[in-house]
Amino acid sequence: MFSASELNHRNQRIQSLFRFFLGGMTVTLMVPVVIILTVLIIKGGPAISFEFLFTNPTNGMTAGGIFPALLGTICLVLVALIASVPLGIGAAIYLSEYAPDNAFTRIINLAIINLAGVPSIVHALFGLGAFVIFFKFGTSILAASLTLAILTLPVVIVATRESLQAVPMAFREACWNMGATRWQTIRRVVLPNAITGILTGVILEVSRTAGETAPIMFTGAAFFLPLLPQSVFDQTMALSLHLFVVSTQVPNMPEHLPYGVALVLICLVLMMNSLSIALRMYLRGKKKW
Amino acid sequence: MVNTAEVVSSHDLQAPIKLGVKDLSISYGDHLALRNSTFEIREHEIFGIIGPANAGKTSFLKAVNRMDMFDPQMEVSGEIRFNGLDVSKVRNVYGLRRRIGVVFPLPVGLPMSVYDNVALAPRLASTKKRADLDVIVERCLRRAALWDEVKDRLNTLGSLLSGGQQQRLTIARALSQEPELLMLDEFSIAVDPVTTMRIEDVLKELKQEITIILVTNLVQQARRLADRTAFFLDGECVEVAETEELFSGEVKDQRTRDYVDGRFG
Numbered sequence: 001m002f003s004a005s006e007l008n009h010r011n012q013r014i015q016s017l018f019r020f021f022l023g024g025m026t027v028t029l030m031v032p033v034v035i036i037l038t039v040l041i042i043k044g045g046p047a048i049s050f051e052f053l054f055t056n057p058t059n060g061m062t063a064g065g066i067f068p069a070l071l072g073t074i075c076l077v078l079v080a081l082i083a084s085v086p087l088g089i090g091a092a093i094y095l096s097e098y099a100p101d102n103a104f105t106r107i108i109n110l111a112i113i114n115l116a117g118v119p120s121i122v123h124a125l126f127g128l129g130a131f132v133i134f135f136k137f138g139t140s141i142l143a144a145s146l147t148l149a150i151l152t153l154p155v156v157i158v159a160t161r162e163s164l165q166a167v168p169m170a171f172r173e174a175c176w177n178m179g180a181t182r183w184q185t186i187r188r189v190v191l192p193n194a195i196t197g198i199l200t201g202v203i204l205e206v207s208r209t210a211g212e213t214a215p216i217m218f219t220g221a222a223f224f225l226p227l228l229p230q231s232v233f234d235q236t237m238a239l240s241l242h243l244f245v246v247s248t249q250v251p252n253m254p255e256h257l258p259y260g261v262a263l264v265l266i267c268l269v270l271m272m273n274s275l276s277i278a279l280r281m282y283l284r285g286k287k288k289w
Numbered sequence: 290m291v292n293t294a295e296v297v298s299s300h301d302l303q304a305p306i307k308l309g310v311k312d313l314s315i316s317y318g319d320h321l322a323l324r325n326s327t328f329e330i331r332e333h334e335i336f337g338i339i340g341p342a343n344a345g346k347t348s349f350l351k352a353v354n355r356m357d358m359f360d361p362q363m364e365v366s367g368e369i370r371f372n373g374l375d376v377s378k379v380r381n382v383y384g385l386r387r388r389i390g391v392v393f394p395l396p397v398g399l400p401m402s403v404y405d406n407v408a409l410a411p412r413l414a415s416t417k418k419r420a421d422l423d424v425i426v427e428r429c430l431r432r433a434a435l436w437d438e439v440k441d442r443l444n445t446l447g448s449l450l451s452g453g454q455q456q457r458l459t460i461a462r463a464l465s466q467e468p469e470l471l472m473l474d475e476f477s478i479a480v481d482p483v484t485t486m487r488i489e490d491v492l493k494e495l496k497q498e499i500t501i502i503l504v505t506n507l508v509q510q511a512r513r514l515a516d517r518t519a520f521f522l523d524g525e526c527v528e529v530a531e532t533e534e535l536f537s538g539e540v541k542d543q544r545t546r547d548y549v550d551g552r553f554g
Contacts, residue, residue, distance in 0.1 A: 100361060170393070170395070171397065173356070173359070173397075174393070174397045174459070175399070175409070176356065176359060176386070177354055177356070177386060177389075178387065178409065178410045178413060178466055179387035179410070179413060179466065180383070188409065188412075188413075192400075
């Protein structure tokens with residue numbers, strides 16, 4: 001009764017084939033990641049030391065550490081976050097909870113999607129024109145961070161809006177029926193349930209911001225600075241630009257140094273991503289519906 | 290609660306009108322959900338609304354609570370007077386909704402603790418003292434026949450209770466608003482028969498203090514509870530009558546007779 005027919009056999013062969021094929025694609029996907037990490041660790045690992053992380057570059061950047069660049073990247077990311085997170089979350093709340101479904105809202109949504117697709121070098125030129133020249137911030141941390149903020153706004157907006165919309169409509173309706181205003185509903189029911197997704201979005205934004213090079217090249221990141229920045233109106237060094245510089249612009253560069261810089265940069269980004277995953281898992285454990 | 294001390298044994302045709310509905314039509318775009326309905330609901334009665342799906346029952350409840358504000362498709366014309374005031378002209382819709390408790394067909398335990406679920410409405414109305422909230426939470430949970438089951442775990446999430454418990458939680462939540470009017474939309478769908486009977490007993494007690502609209506698919510539930518019953522069919526309020534008349538066949542409309550006799554729907 002249960003003996004397999006010719007059709008059953010054929011279906012099973014096809015299914016095995018596809019399983020093998022799709023599995024192979026997954027493995028292929030991992031190859032570049034594994035190679036990049038292995039090469040970086042082998043070649044850049046020896047460069048990493050306490051001195052490397054916490055001292056200034058010396059001998060025309062061919063020796064010494066990367067402290068100014070590391071600190072600079074952290075500053076750029078922090079200032080960019082201060083600018084983009086409130087703006088992005090606010091806009092996302094408006095779009096998800098208040099905005100009527102009309103042509104205007106659809107245009108805004110389209111604009112956000114398009115903003116995500118603008119090449120980063122265009123953002124760089126925009127930042128140069130707007131923040132450096134028009135607002136007279138000069139090439140500075142502020143101008144570079146604001147450029148980065150605009151570049152990464154879509155990430156925050158989209159992540160926030162999606163986690164807000166994942167909160168079931170029934171929760172909102174139950175709350176409205178009790179005489180709550182829209183804001184009371186957002187504050188007491190929607191936000192507490194969307195906060196996981198919002199945080200994940202913010203952390204992903206951090207890792208994106210830390211790695212960007214083009215937008216900060218013209219707006220605030222410097223080739224080499226003997227002194228650390230004193231305020232947001234100073235220029236700064238940054239890891240991503242530093243990597244570009246030591247890889248291509250300096251003659252007689254010892255090989256391990258660019259690899260070391262790349263390793264630090266990628267570790268910074270991976271740490272952020274792991275933090276995001278850990279946070280997500282922790283909060284999913286407390287998932288409420 | 291309303292400060293009526295006297296116990297209303299059965300319902301009273303002379304009782305003041307709680308909710309007056311006149312020429313009410315509700316549409317969603319081209320779809321007409323309810324048309325030209327006129328009836329009234331009196332204080333301290335349980336007003337049953339029966340009828341098959343798509344009859345306009347839920348739309349009517351939404352219109353009473355001004356939920357059309359949140360649904361750009363929904364259009365309401367005609368008049369609904371709550372305590373004599375036209376709800377479409379009420380400025381403080383939040384105050385209006387606070388006086389009207391709603392219980393949905395599918396229980397929505399909000400993802401917060403049982404305590405916070407019931408304390409939410411008082412908190413929204415800015416009752417903040419823990420002692421006051423404690424009293425309200427216990428009273429409402431007791432009335433919803435849920436207190437004994439959850440009194441030791443008021444901190445568990447409301448959304449983790451069983452379906453029947455969540456439904457009683459939503460009833461407790463609706464009562465925590467101290468409503469003058471309680472609207473139940475097919476509350477027994479997710480509740481077992483024994484719990485249903487317990488809630489029905491609660492409703493019979495409650496009607497001495499408040500007015501209740503009971504939308505139900507169960508014709509016999511309307512017969513057990515309602516003082517008067519309306520029959521909705523395809524967006525039309527076919528008939529409103531004393532529940533006993535409706536069920537004893539003294540009705541004028543053939544469709545009502547067929548429905549209560551179980552010949553369709």
